[in-house]
Each structure stands twice: as structure tokens, then as C-alpha cells.
Amino acid sequence: MTSKTLRRLIEEKPFVTCPGVFDLVSAKFADRTTADALYMTGYGVVASYLGLPDAGLATYSQMLDRVQIIAQTVHKPLIADGDTGYGGLLNVHHTVRGYEKAGAAAIQLEDQQNPKKCGHTPNRHVISVKEMVNKLAVANDARSSKDFLIIARTDARTQLGLDEAIRRGEAYAKAGADIIFIESPESEAEMRKIGMALDVPLVSNQLHGGRTPILSQDKLREIGYRMAIYPTAGLLATAYVLNNIYSALAEDKPVQEPLYDFNEFSSLIGFSGGVGFREEVRLTGSGLSRDLADTSGSQPEVYDRTTITRGAKHHAVQMGASDRGALANDPDPIGTRLAFAEGKLSCNRLRSIRSAKSSCRASMISAFPNMSRLTVRPSGL
Incomplete structure (x- = not known):
């Protein structure tokens, strides 16, 4: 505006x-x-x-x-x-x-x-x-x-x-x-x-x-x-409201105040029907391009590295040096994915690179130091 x-x-x-x-x-x-x-x-x-x-x-x-x-x-x-x-x-x-x-x-x-x-x-x-x-x-x-x-x-x-x-x-x-x-x-x-x-x-x-x-x-x-x-x-x-609710919880009393509907609140902050996120990772040259597909079907947006850091620091995907090297040599980078599901990050290798599925040592941001921009696209693009 x-x-x-x-x-x-x-x-x-x-x-x-x-x-x-x-x-x-x-x-x-x-x-x-x-x-x-x-x-x-x-x-x-x-x-x-x-x-x-x-x-x-x-x-x-x-x-x-x-x-x-x-x-x-x-x-x-x-x-x-x-x-x-x-x-x-x-x-x-x-x-x-x-x-x-x-x-x-x-x-x-x-x-x-x-x-x-x-x-x-x-x-x-x-x-x-x-x-x-x-x-x-x-x-x-x-x-x-x-x-x-x-x-x-x-x-x-x-x-x-x-x-x-x-x-x-x-x-x-x-x-x-x-x-x-x-x-x-x-x-x-x-x-x-x-x-x-x-x-x-x-x-x-x-x-x-x-x-x-x-x-x-x-x-x-x-x-x-x-x-x-x-x-x-x-x-x-x-x-x-917070004072009343927290006091009731501390005293093991039922919450009396009306609560905002959980699903409506989830929708307000960006979830759609509780569906999680899918994140695809692609390496191009020395930089990393990452397509985050939001299944809610929102319009494309761009987020900077700070935004990714905030979201990643609580749910860091760990990946060892050997796996980062494997990513760089991946003949089919589109087949390499990181899946977001219910606030939990897991590594899911689809084709030739499977070692990263169980190997988790360095944070997402450390693993991808050349990452500069994140493009958000609707699911299926």
C-alpha cells in the first residue's frame, strides 16, 4: 500500500x-x-x-x-x-x-x-x-x-x-x-x-x-x-485474556474464555488446511536456487536470506560436507528435495543421491553459503 x-x-x-x-x-x-x-x-x-x-x-x-x-x-x-x-x-x-x-x-x-x-x-x-x-x-x-x-x-x-x-x-x-x-x-x-x-x-x-x-x-x-x-x-x-487463560492453566482450571478457531488462525498466518510445504533444491553454478512450493496456491513472492535464516534456525536441516559435494555433482538436481511437513524438516533424496537422507551435521544456511534469494511459487509449477 x-x-x-x-x-x-x-x-x-x-x-x-x-x-x-x-x-x-x-x-x-x-x-x-x-x-x-x-x-x-x-x-x-x-x-x-x-x-x-x-x-x-x-x-x-x-x-x-x-x-x-x-x-x-x-x-x-x-x-x-x-x-x-x-x-x-x-x-x-x-x-x-x-x-x-x-x-x-x-x-x-x-x-x-x-x-x-x-x-x-x-x-x-x-x-x-x-x-x-x-x-x-x-x-x-x-x-x-x-x-x-x-x-x-x-x-x-x-x-x-x-x-x-x-x-x-x-x-x-x-x-x-x-x-x-x-x-x-x-x-x-x-x-x-x-x-x-x-x-x-x-x-x-x-x-x-x-x-x-x-x-x-x-x-x-x-x-x-x-x-x-x-x-x-x-x-x-x-x-x-492472556492473564485469565494462563492463570487458569496454571491452576488446572478449564479455559473459560472463547478461543479463536485453530483452523481459521492457521489460515490467517499462511497455512491452508494444515498442509505443509515442499521445498525443491537446485544448484546452478556456484549459487543455489530454491523453489518453495506453498500448496495454498499463493502468488509468487521473493524472500531474502534473512527471512530464510529466521525460518530455518528452529528447524535446521543438517547435511555433511560429503553430501554437499555430492549435491554439487548431482546429475539430476531437480530430483533432489527437502520436504517440509508439519514444522519438521526431513531430507528426501529421490534419485542418485541417497546418502544425505540420513546424514545431518551442518545447518541449512551453512550448507548453502551461496544462497541469496528464495522464489516462492504455487505447487505444481
Whole structure:
């Protein structure tokens, strides 16, 4: 999904709804709904990925990894939390470039001092207006397309009051921000005042459990907002259910909560009717070409070596040096196969090379050091 889609949504739709996602499972579920876009919540990502509070502890590289993998998984535009830009002006430039290249449709940048904190916690402090305006100018210059949107957030309301927060919103819009985010207003009256004061697209942070009232989308639109994000709804619902289920299991009690259907969940994450995978291996010259046939009949895709490493490290096919040499001299490489079945890898030699069937010593990636790309094709091709 291109970032141009999000700009078009903001311009054409009366209101844009963005559920908060924090991992790939939540992203897949949110992507199946009628929501307009998705919001990658920093609070939720840091909690689920690192098990830590949203207090400036996640690095740029860690967050970029989450942006990229979620953006590649979903079809809806993804708004990604970029915190403070992870440092000074050079860091902001690098962050904006990285998020845009990773596939995000928009980046959210805030004016907190480091270390930053969740916007609905106490004792937050903000940088000067000039510093933030400079950051936004750099961010505006760093993006390669104006369709990659910049959301400027101010946390000034809690420390400096609502009027200062509105003043900052005006300054940030003039500095090039496409959408303004006044964090944690504490009443509907304050939200209405923000909507009346700022003639720019506004986003409301509908954080369940936070300081800001949770309003209907019709009400938010009426008082001047064009977009709402819901960072914690899915996260806290998941935490509640997990707490109950794990406690019941520990106490040898029956699970009372309704569970998502296993087959439907398997389908959601890429299995089709529980059918496994078949993998064919071919050596061409000094490199290795591998055709992974997914029996679900999906369209061809390409994965890099990192993706293969992640999948292989838990179920490594072992193969000795002598067998690797045999593979290189295999007169019928198409007849050489590795079979995936029910999460277990086994070596199944079809024709002249049979020794590898029982010989397992080195990992898949070590055995095939020249492997660079994996092409996925439907079964039977």
C-alpha cells in the first residue's frame, strides 16, 4: 500500500480510523477489518517486542525492524511511531528516510525531551518550539515524496497547558507537518477548543485507560478531528485474556474464555488446511536456487536470506560436507528435495543421491553459503 493512499484518505474521507497494532498477529487481524489505516504503536511495540516500558529504551534499528516487517505484511497504509526521531537533526533525517523506505505511509514525531515517555504518563518534558520546528524542517526535507506524511505531536499540554500546546500545533503546521497531534487533552471541552483553534488535519489519540475521553467517531469529527488512533485497545484486550487463560492453566482450571478457531488462525498466518510445504533444491553454478512450493496456491513472492535464516534456525536441516559435494555433482538436481511437513524438516533424496537422507551435521544456511534469494511459487509449477 503506497503512502499516497493515506494522503488521499485524509483529503477525501470525512474521518480516518486507525486501530493500533503492536505485532504481526495484531496487524493481520486489524488489516482484515474495514478500518482505513493502521497505527504502529510505540507503547505496544516496545512492550510486546522488548517487554519494556515506552521510555526511550527501544533503538531506531529495533523500531525500524518492526516498521518494515509490519508494513510488508499488511495492505492498509501504516502510520508508524517515530518517537523523537531518535536523537538530533541528523538522526531525524535518517529516521524519516528509513521509515519511508521501510514502507510506512506516515511517521509520527514528538517534541519530548529524551528520554521520552508514553504521552499519558506524568512528568513529561518538552523541548523548545524552535528545536522541534528545526526537526520538522529536516524531516520535511528528508522525505522523498510529499505523500509520505509527517505527523507532529506535542506533549506540552500536561506540563505547559493547553494554550501552549495549541501554539505549538500552529508552529508545527507552518514548519511542514501534514497532521497535528495534540497529546492528552483531558476533557471534551479541551478537545473542542483544539478543533476550533487549528485549521489543519487533527488526530485524536483515543488511548483506552489514558487521560483523554474516548468519544465516538461522529463526535470526534463534529468537534474538528479528521483521524483517530487507538493504540492500546487491542493490546490491553490481549493482555486481559492472556492473564485469565494462563492463570487458569496454571491452576488446572478449564479455559473459560472463547478461543479463536485453530483452523481459521492457521489460515490467517499462511497455512491452508494444515498442509505443509515442499521445498525443491537446485544448484546452478556456484549459487543455489530454491523453489518453495506453498500448496495454498499463493502468488509468487521473493524472500531474502534473512527471512530464510529466521525460518530455518528452529528447524535446521543438517547435511555433511560429503553430501554437499555430492549435491554439487548431482546429475539430476531437480530430483533432489527437502520436504517440509508439519514444522519438521526431513531430507528426501529421490534419485542418485541417497546418502544425505540420513546424514545431518551442518545447518541449512551453512550448507548453502551461496544462497541469496528464495522464489516462492504455487505447487505444481
